[in-house]
Each structure stands twice: as structure tokens, then as C-alpha cells.
Amino acid sequence: MFPDYDEPLFRPPCEAGSLIIQATLGCPHNACSFCAMYKTKRFRARDTEEVKADLRRARLMYSHVPSIFLADGNTVAMNSEKLAEIISYARRLFPEAERISSYGGARFLKGKSPEALRRLRESGLDIIYFGLESGDDEILKRVNKGVTSAEMVEAARKVKEAGIRLSVYVLLGLGGIERWEQHALNTARALNLMRPHFIRPRTLYPVPGTPLWEEMERGEFIEADGITVMRELRLLLENLDAEGAVFLSDHISNYIPVHGLLNRDREKMLASVDMALSRPEEFLGPRYLTQL
Ligand code: SF4
Numbered sequence: 001m002f003p004d005y006d007e008p009l010f011r012p013p014c015e016a017g018s019l020i021i022q023a024t025l026g027c028p029h030n031a032c033s034f035c036a037m038y039k040t041k042r043f044r045a046r047d048t049e050e051v052k053a054d055l056r057r058a059r060l061m062y063s064h065v066p067s068i069f070l071a072d073g074n075t076v077a078m079n080s081e082k083l084a085e086i087i088s089y090a091r092r093l094f095p096e097a098e099r100i101s102s103y104g105g106a107r108f109l110k111g112k113s114p115e116a117l118r119r120l121r122e123s124g125l126d127i128i129y130f131g132l133e134s135g136d137d138e139i140l141k142r143v144n145k146g147v148t149s150a151e152m153v154e155a156a157r158k159v160k161e162a163g164i165r166l167s168v169y170v171l172l173g174l175g176g177i178e179r180w181e182q183h184a185l186n187t188a189r190a191l192n193l194m195r196p197h198f199i200r201p202r203t204l205y206p207v208p209g210t211p212l213w214e215e216m217e218r219g220e221f222i223e224a225d226g227i228t229v230m231r232e233l234r235l236l237l238e239n240l241d242a243e244g245a246v247f248l249s250d251h252i253s254n255y256i257p258v259h260g261l262l263n264r265d266r267e268k269m270l271a272s273v274d275m276a277l278s279r280p281e282e283f284l285g286p287r288y289l290t291q292l
Contacts, residue, residue, distance in 0.1 A: 135190025226284025
């Protein structure tokens with residue numbers, strides 16, 4: 001949607017129609033064993049005036065911008081005052097935009113004061129897309145997420161208390177064949193404590209060149225098959241008590257779409273999972289993804 005990006009560029013699927021502006025480049029963690037997203041970049045916050053110039057250029061190009069996503073990974077890691085300045089500027093230039101959002105992980109949110117988060121909210125930040133991946137500490141350690149489940153919950157609460165909507169990613173299959181039950185149960189427990197506005201499952205799709213891929217090659221990690229992933233999803237849904245959270249599997253990596261409002265639509269979502277489990281050859285075969 002906008003030229004001159006520092007590629008590669010990622011955004012959540014639900015931000016496909018948004019104006020994407022890079023406030024930062026890369027990911028300051030860049031160490032999760034399953035992730036290949038920003039391996040070619042070194043993290044840095046872009047100069048605030050450069051980002052504002054991009055916003056002005058976009059204003060000249062687009063008469064209507066429905067929403068704005070501030071890339072790259074973990075944009076919240078940048079200085080909160082500078083980020084708030086960029087967001088306020090974007091708000092003034094694009095009054096029609098319904099939301100401004102960014103990625104933000106617990107490792108970088110936990111160091112933010114409640115005042116800094118409130119300042120981001122007041123400047124106009126509406127949603128943070130937050131990678132929980134798993135609520136199981138052993139898995140989090142194994143994949144080098146850099147934070148514990150308790151730190152994730154604490155960071156998520158701070159975001160919500162600041163009035164920023166929280167969209168949490170869960171990575172189905174991350175426990176492999178061995179640890180799918182602990183993954184499901186501890187992830188449900190963490191989500192129940194977080195009570196996010198959105199829960200967005202994705203399914204692990206190992207990428208060559210990542211440490212996780214190498215673990216698979218050495219036989220140290222055995223990927224969960226489609227049936228195991230569905231049983232894991234079933235167990236997760238059975239144990240979720242996150243009233244009001246929208247459950248949305250809006251990602252190409254997932255075997256089946258499962259959408260609903262918690263806790264109201266739990267049975268309907270479980271029925272979708274059971275349908276896939278009853279016809280595995282139709283729904284749970286190998287995935288050939290060209291784009292993640
Ligand atoms: S924090 Fe997110 S973007 Fe960064 S390495 Fe981990 S999964 Fe990838």
C-alpha cells in the first residue's frame with residue numbers, strides 16, 4: 001500500500017487494508033526459535049521526522065485511510081514519548097482512521113510504566129498485537145521467548161489497564177507432539193488471567209533455517225500432526241474462561257477457521273473442531289503454505 005518499505009514487511013492479517021508505516025525496523029528480541037521474520041534486519045527505531053514525512057506522503061497519496069499499523073516487530077520497544085508523538089501526528093493527519101495499532105511483546109512492555117502506556121493510549125494507540133505463543137513456562141524457555149508466563153500476564157494487564165485493546169497470539173503446536181496438553185492447559189490458564197479482547201491462534205509451521213527447524217532435524221522436537229493440533233485446540237477451548245474475548249483463527253497457518261465470542265460460542269467452536277477431527281483426511285492433512 002505504500003512504497004519504499006524496508007523489506008521484509010509483516011503485518012497482522014486483519015491489518016491488510018491498513019496504511020502501514022514503519023516506525024521501527026526489525027525486532028529487538030529476534031531470538032524466538034520458531035521465528036524467521038526479521039533475521040535480515042537489526043532493530044532500530046526510525047528517526048521521528050522520517051516517520052512523520054512518510055505519514056505526510058501517505059496523506060497526499062490516499063484520500064481515505066481506514067486504519068494505520070505501525071510496523072515492524074515490537075514497535076512498543078521504542079521510546080514511548082517518540083512513539084506517542086508519531087501516533088498523535090498520525091491521528092491529526094488521518095482523523096478518519098478507525099484505529100492505530102502495533103505489535104508489542106511482554107519483554108518490552110514490562111519495562112513501560114503505567115503512565116507511559118496511558119500516554120500511548122491518549123495519543124491514539126488503540127490495539128497492541130501481543131505474542132503470548134504459550135502459557136507454558138517450559139515451552140517459553142525452550143523457544144527462547146525471553147519472558148515467563150507470569151510476566152506475560154502482568155504485561156497484558158498493564159496494557160488493558162491503560163485502556164489499550166489487547167489482541168493475543170497463541171501458537172498452536174508449539175509444544176510439539178510431547179507437550180501439547182501442557183501447552184493447551186497452561187495457555188488457557190494464562191489467557192484466563194489476561195482476559196484479552198481478542199485471542200488469535202496460529203499454527204506452528206516450522207521454517208528452514210530457524211533453531212526450531214534444526215531441533216527437528218536432530219530429532220529433539222517432533223512436530224504435532226493435524227489431529228494433535230486439533231485435540232490441543234479442543235482442550236484450550238474447553239478450559240478457556242475469558243468472557244467477552246473474541247476468538248479468531250484468522251491466519252493462513254491454521255487447519256480450520258474457528259471463530260466465536262467467549263464464553264458464549266464455546267460449544268459452537270468445539271463442534272467445528274469435532275467436525276475436523278471426524279474428517280481428518282479432509283481437514284487435517286499437510287499444509288503447503290507459500291506465505292506466512
Ligand atoms: S518477538 Fe516476535 S518478531 Fe521477535 S523474534 Fe519473537 S516471534 Fe519473532
